[in-house]
Each structure stands twice: as structure tokens, then as C-alpha cells.
Amino acid sequence: MSPPYKLSYFDIMGLGEPIRILLSYGGLDFEDFRVPRENWPNLKPSMPMGQMPVLEHNGKVAHQSMAICRYLAKQVKLTGKDDWEDLEIDAMADTVNDFRQKVGKYHYESDEKLKAEYEKLLFSEVAPFYLEKLDAQAKQNGGYLVGGRLTWADLVFVGLIDYMNFMAKKDLLATAPNLEKVKENVANVPNVKKYLETRPNKH
Amino acid sequence: MSPPYKLSYFDIMGLGEPIRILLSYGGLDFEDFRVPRENWPNLKPSMPMGQMPVLEHNGKVAHQSMAICRYLAKQVKLTGKDDWEDLEIDAMADTVNDFRQKVGKYHYESDEKLKAEYEKLLFSEVAPFYLEKLDAQAKQNGGYLVGGRLTWADLVFVGLIDYMNFMAKKDLLATAPNLEKVKENVANVPNVKKYLETRPNKH
Structure with a gap:
């Protein structure tokens, strides 16, 4: 079975790293899919806004790194008290x-x-x-x-x-x-x- | 009594307008404090990150327009279903x-x-x-x-x-x-x- 989360990003820290750290913090199993630069032009049109990072979960696809982080923060209980x-x-x-x-x-x-x-x-x-x-x-x-x-x-x-x-x-x-x-x-x-x-x- | 919310921003739409619309949508009474450009240099050091818009509520001060919008959206029930x-x-x-x-x-x-x-x-x-x-x-x-x-x-x-x-x-x-x-x-x-x-x- 494939992991419940898949993160697509370049093979760098960049905007993907906060997401990787949040997934790791919560012990959430994820595929760390690192796109080689030379493959990006082919892959770009398939991404929601032609950008990465992109998170896949339960067959759904999300983009925007801070939005993804906020979502994961709710799953791993790192949000505010009110x-x-x-x-x-x-x-x-x-x-x-x-x-x-x-x-x-x-x-x-x-x-x-x-x-x-x-x-x-x-x-x-x-x-x-x-x-x-x-x-x-x-x-x-x-x-x-x-x-x-x-x-x-x-x-x-x-x-x-x-x-x-x-x-x-x-x-x-x-x-x-x-x-x-x-x-x-x-x-x-x-x-x-x-x-x-x-x-x-x-x- | 002063209104429960105070929005400080320049006398333009800009990044303040989504906040004004959210407050209006919810019927939340607010002071629409519009800072004249010439007063900004004096006021700037008192703002959390030297920036506006800034929202005051219950004696607390918040900055960053999208963060403020998200907070207000929760108060006026314009968030997602999950x-x-x-x-x-x-x-x-x-x-x-x-x-x-x-x-x-x-x-x-x-x-x-x-x-x-x-x-x-x-x-x-x-x-x-x-x-x-x-x-x-x-x-x-x-x-x-x-x-x-x-x-x-x-x-x-x-x-x-x-x-x-x-x-x-x-x-x-x-x-x-x-x-x-x-x-x-x-x-x-x-x-x-x-x-x-x-x-x-x-x-």
C-alpha cells in the first residue's frame, strides 16, 4: 500500500521543507517525491497552479505551502489554543x-x-x-x-x-x-x- | 463605547479592503481608522511589524492581512466544512x-x-x-x-x-x-x- 500522503517538490529544501518537517513531526507516513529539474517542464501542466509543493491525500490534491502546513498542523495538533x-x-x-x-x-x-x-x-x-x-x-x-x-x-x-x-x-x-x-x-x-x-x- | 474592532490602514482599498468587507459581511461594528500618508512615519514604529493593516480587538493587536481575514471568517462563519x-x-x-x-x-x-x-x-x-x-x-x-x-x-x-x-x-x-x-x-x-x-x- 502506498503511504497516505504524497509530497511533490523539487529535490531541495525550499518551500517543501516545512511540510516535510510537519509530516515527520506527526509521524505521518509520506512519499517524499522529489522531482528532478529536467522532468519539471513535463510535470508542470499537471500541477494545480503549475507550482509545487503539492500534497496528495485521499485522492485529493492541494497546493500552496502555507495552506498545506496549516492543514497538517491541525492533523498533528500544533495549532493555537483559540x-x-x-x-x-x-x-x-x-x-x-x-x-x-x-x-x-x-x-x-x-x-x-x-x-x-x-x-x-x-x-x-x-x-x-x-x-x-x-x-x-x-x-x-x-x-x-x-x-x-x-x-x-x-x-x-x-x-x-x-x-x-x-x-x-x-x-x-x-x-x-x-x-x-x-x-x-x-x-x-x-x-x-x-x-x-x-x-x-x-x- | 468604542466599537469592538478597530482596523488601521491607509486611506485606500489595498490590503485593508478584504478585512473591511469581512467585517461588514458579519455586521461586526468596527472603527475604520484610515491613516493619512503624512502621519504614517510617526505611527509606523507602533505597528507590530511596521506594517498595516492592523486589527485591534479586546485590547489585542494583530497584523498580516490574510491571517486577519481567516480569523474574521471564523467569527462570521465563512470557513470550510472540514x-x-x-x-x-x-x-x-x-x-x-x-x-x-x-x-x-x-x-x-x-x-x-x-x-x-x-x-x-x-x-x-x-x-x-x-x-x-x-x-x-x-x-x-x-x-x-x-x-x-x-x-x-x-x-x-x-x-x-x-x-x-x-x-x-x-x-x-x-x-x-x-x-x-x-x-x-x-x-x-x-x-x-x-x-x-x-x-x-x-x-
């Missing part, structure tokens, strides 16, 4: 993603002149601002992003930070000890620890 | 927002040469692709985006489409009759109709 806390978690997940997009804007720019502009803006203003705000949030919540305990916002953060460090070509958490603590707290959950130790190490 | 349908709604909301961002990338570019490049890409590829996919989704769901009935994904779409048309300088729905139908279905809900007729008409 609607307002869910709002805070959602806001943190979207904020981490905004930050990820801004790092990506620099990383993926092919025009050298523009890239130099984006680099300057990213490292002089954008990254310090996000890191200060997020680190303060983690400090206030004792090494978690919301509610003083583990939620899926923490798993999203940890799922994306290695990818972000790779794109930024530096350790973004070097000056963010409380975010480093979030990373440790997630990495020390036995199911996650096991996954992190055995995952393909490809940004 | 976790998977919520995932589909979330994916649609994020997809509409991705599209909005791509239109914004063109609209907000100040470099004339880059803007011309973005314009070409947007109108020859990006917009037709999104509109075809979203229109097919609306067709399949009988004039709604998910589940064949009104959900908050429809309100997000209607809340953003005027802003997107303004940025695109054209009626994006001219070739998308089923999305036009979504717009009509939302606009015909009495509480929404009343709001749309009386709102400040500022993109």
Missing part, C-alpha cells in the same frame, strides 16, 4: 514567509546591478529589521514564536531558515540567540531530530 | 494574493525600463495564466471559488480585485465571466451591498 492564537500563528508564518521572499528577491536576481542594490538593502535594513522583531517575539515566548510553546509557526521557521541562510550566504541567526533557541527546540523533538539527521542535505 | 476545504480556501486566498503581488510588482516599479519588462510579462503570461486558472475554479464551483458556496476566499477575491484592476489599469475580469460571477455573488449579499454602496471609493 482563534486569536491561530491568528497569531498565521501572522508569524506569513511574516517568516515575507522575510524568505525578500531574501529570495536578492538571491534569485540575475541582473548584477540590481542584485547589488537588493543585497545592500537586504543586509543593511530588511534582514536586521525582521531578525530584531522575530528575535524579540521568540524571547517573549521563551524560545517559541507564539504562545510560549511549540506550534506550527516554529516548524515553518525552522523549515525555512536553512534555505534562507543558503540564499543569504550567511548564518542569519548569528545575532538572534532567541531564534537560535526556537531552532533548537524544534530540532530536539525526537521525530524531528530523526528526520533532520537523515534528510537529504540539499538547499 | 479541514480539507479550509485548506482549499486558504490555497485560493494565497493564490489571489500571489496574483495581486505580481500585479503590484509591475505597478510599483519606478524604473521605466524594468516596468516595461514587467508589464510585458504580466499581460502576456502571468495575468492570463492566473485568470484562466481562477476562472476555471469559479466555473467548477458555480460562481464561487471553493465548495460551490460563499466562503471567505470569495470575499478576499472581491476585496482585492478593484485594487488589482487599478494597478493593472484595466478590467482584469473582462475575459473571466465566472470570476465576474463571484464578484456579483459577493456584491449581492445585503450587508456587503450596503458597504460597497457607501464605502470611500479610493484605490
Whole structure:
């Protein structure tokens, strides 16, 4: 029998990694289908919005990484204690993603002149601002992003930070000890620890 | 007594409009606090991530527009019938927002040469692709985006489409009759109709 979940994504961490970590956290058996770049043009038209990650479950297909993470968080009980806390978690997940997009804007720019502009803006203003705000949030919540305990916002953060460090070509958490603590707290959950130790190490 | 909700945003539709429509739909009394551009630099440091929209409720403050919309959708019963349908709604909301961002990338570019490049890409590829996919989704769901009935994904779409048309300088729905139908279905809900007729008409 095939596993109940199938995740399709490129053979990198990227936007698939928070989903892989959530599935692993919950001990949910999944097929980690990694699409080689050369096969993507053929596969693209079959994906809901021509994008990955895509999650299949019970014969149904879903796209959009944060929507998938939120769904899985409900299955593995990593949501908030009430609607307002869910709002805070959602806001943190979207904020981490905004930050990820801004790092990506620099990383993926092919025009050298523009890239130099984006680099300057990213490292002089954008990254310090996000890191200060997020680190303060983690400090206030004792090494978690919301509610003083583990939620899926923490798993999203940890799922994306290695990818972000790779794109930024530096350790973004070097000056963010409380975010480093979030990373440790997630990495020390036995199911996650096991996954992190055995995952393909490809940004 | 002040209203139970306060929305802070610029004096435009923008990312605040889906929130205003959701509050109006539910008949939730709210202060529509519109910040003049010239006051923003003073106010910015007091906002959670230096951004708006921001929602205040019960002495608490929240940011991130889609997170706020999802919270309000729960209060006014516009969510899915189960976790998977919520995932589909979330994916649609994020997809509409991705599209909005791509239109914004063109609209907000100040470099004339880059803007011309973005314009070409947007109108020859990006917009037709999104509109075809979203229109097919609306067709399949009988004039709604998910589940064949009104959900908050429809309100997000209607809340953003005027802003997107303004940025695109054209009626994006001219070739998308089923999305036009979504717009009509939302606009015909009495509480929404009343709001749309009386709102400040500022993109």
C-alpha cells in the first residue's frame, strides 16, 4: 500500500521543507517525491497552479505551502489554543514567509546591478529589521514564536531558515540567540531530530 | 463605547479592503481608522511589524492581512466544512494574493525600463495564466471559488480585485465571466451591498 500522503517538490529544501518537517513531526507516513529539474517542464501542466509543493491525500490534491502546513498542523495538533492564537500563528508564518521572499528577491536576481542594490538593502535594513522583531517575539515566548510553546509557526521557521541562510550566504541567526533557541527546540523533538539527521542535505 | 474592532490602514482599498468587507459581511461594528500618508512615519514604529493593516480587538493587536481575514471568517462563519476545504480556501486566498503581488510588482516599479519588462510579462503570461486558472475554479464551483458556496476566499477575491484592476489599469475580469460571477455573488449579499454602496471609493 502506498503511504497516505504524497509530497511533490523539487529535490531541495525550499518551500517543501516545512511540510516535510510537519509530516515527520506527526509521524505521518509520506512519499517524499522529489522531482528532478529536467522532468519539471513535463510535470508542470499537471500541477494545480503549475507550482509545487503539492500534497496528495485521499485522492485529493492541494497546493500552496502555507495552506498545506496549516492543514497538517491541525492533523498533528500544533495549532493555537483559540482563534486569536491561530491568528497569531498565521501572522508569524506569513511574516517568516515575507522575510524568505525578500531574501529570495536578492538571491534569485540575475541582473548584477540590481542584485547589488537588493543585497545592500537586504543586509543593511530588511534582514536586521525582521531578525530584531522575530528575535524579540521568540524571547517573549521563551524560545517559541507564539504562545510560549511549540506550534506550527516554529516548524515553518525552522523549515525555512536553512534555505534562507543558503540564499543569504550567511548564518542569519548569528545575532538572534532567541531564534537560535526556537531552532533548537524544534530540532530536539525526537521525530524531528530523526528526520533532520537523515534528510537529504540539499538547499 | 468604542466599537469592538478597530482596523488601521491607509486611506485606500489595498490590503485593508478584504478585512473591511469581512467585517461588514458579519455586521461586526468596527472603527475604520484610515491613516493619512503624512502621519504614517510617526505611527509606523507602533505597528507590530511596521506594517498595516492592523486589527485591534479586546485590547489585542494583530497584523498580516490574510491571517486577519481567516480569523474574521471564523467569527462570521465563512470557513470550510472540514479541514480539507479550509485548506482549499486558504490555497485560493494565497493564490489571489500571489496574483495581486505580481500585479503590484509591475505597478510599483519606478524604473521605466524594468516596468516595461514587467508589464510585458504580466499581460502576456502571468495575468492570463492566473485568470484562466481562477476562472476555471469559479466555473467548477458555480460562481464561487471553493465548495460551490460563499466562503471567505470569495470575499478576499472581491476585496482585492478593484485594487488589482487599478494597478493593472484595466478590467482584469473582462475575459473571466465566472470570476465576474463571484464578484456579483459577493456584491449581492445585503450587508456587503450596503458597504460597497457607501464605502470611500479610493484605490
